[in-house]
Amino acid sequence: MRIGRVKVEDLYATIDWCLRKDFPLDFDSRCLYTAYAIHSVLKNEGIPSIIVGGDALAFTVSVDGSQASVEGFAGAKQGEPSHYWVETSNLLLDPNVSYLPERSRIKRVPMPMVAWERKQPLSQSLQYREQIRHDENVEFRFTEDIAARMDSFVKICIKRFKSKAGKKRLSGFIISSPESIKQHASNGNKWALSALRFQKMQSVPTI
Template identity: 50%
Template structure:
């Protein structure tokens, strides 16, 4: 997927590499860092982008295929959202969905990163509830130690993204619309096949609004 001059797979590959190297023990809990870095890089490339905070839930499937859940982040509010993502050019950008299996209750199969076009309604297997939308030029105010770490992470990602050396590998696939889901399922992706079944159910769990 391309947004202006930015290939999203390349951007996500850099963010993924940087966040796992910076926070190896809890990279799956660093969505704010990820969102801030994605936002900063897009803005630097002339792309209008905003950080959004709220709740997120996604379908997860156990490795044996016998259990399925809706897992994610909820319970936050406008002051302190439970999850952060970026929206640009009508696309929800959220690589952190792919980290849900790390702490899943069911030993979940691998999942894609998300670049979902809002031209298509969100499906049951990928749910977002917006709580707050920050201004494009937002300046977050953090406690000093957190602010320093966030800024250092942004600069680290920007440096790696601009590097002319070996590009980081995009380790998963990109969920952008139902067609991409169907393509992944045809190629045998277990999560994609399970998500299609989940979508067809008459009643599914939902995240709090």
């Protein structure tokens, strides 16, 4: 899958590697860093995108298949978005969904990174509710220390993405449409198989 010249798998592999290197203890809770970095890499490649803030929920299931739930990023105080993702003209980009099992009390099956085709209806196993859509040329105002760390992180991501030496190997999997979930399920992916069963329920939890 590509956005212009950018291969999504390479972009996500880059962001994932940089997150785990810079934030080894809490890489799973750095969605604004992720969104800002993706937006910056795409901008550097001449590809327009925007950062969106809001709530996001995704279907999760335990390794033994006995417990399933909808978990995610919602309910932030004072009207601030709970989560951030990026949108291009045709894709919703959010690799951070794959990190939801990191802090779960129950061992969960690996979850997908998201590069959803916006022309496709969202699956019930993947829910987004936007609160704010930032301008394409948005400039966030951070405290001096956060601004410095954000700037450093973005530069590392851009450098690694452009590097020919750094290997870009994505360890997880990406979903892009209802059909892609079915394809992963046909290949035996445990999350996708359970997600298809979840979607057949008459009533499912929603944001």
